[in-house]
Amino acid sequence: MTMGDRLKELRLQKNLSQEAVARAIGITRSAYSHYEINNRQPVYETLIKLAFFFHVTTDYIIEGETRQQEAGLAREETQELLRLLNHMDEDKRKASINKMLSVIRESE
Structure with a gap:
């Protein structure tokens, strides 16, 4: 193709x-x-x-x-995370972002 x-x-x-x-x-x-x-x-x-x-x-x-489905899933998951983060108060948002960054850094 x-x-x-x-x-x-x-x-x-x-x-x-x-x-x-x-x-x-x-x-x-x-x-x-x-x-x-x-x-x-x-x-x-x-x-x-x-x-x-x-x-x-x-x-x-x-x-x-x-990788068509993978790209779609990644984009959907990212949008869902952003939606959730946008609905949190500032303190919870900062704490959540710090936790995610911690997990990402541990996996590198």
Whole structure:
């Protein structure tokens, strides 16, 4: 499967048009179309926007690495942590962040 095939598959999974994807990441529909038919490859910045938009890694778009679900899970977990932290009072938030940093440092 090519990069263009993966982009098309991701787009169709979301039931989106090429125009909708292009508009969302700030490029023309024509440019996006060329990515899907493998006439061109996106520049680095566009590749990052595509990965973020589709909730996959750049590796997945480029090489088909099966990290799509991992990227989605990591993003969901991060959003949930941020939501929880934002709803805590300042003291609890600082204590929670310090505990997380402690655990991270221990695992390095």
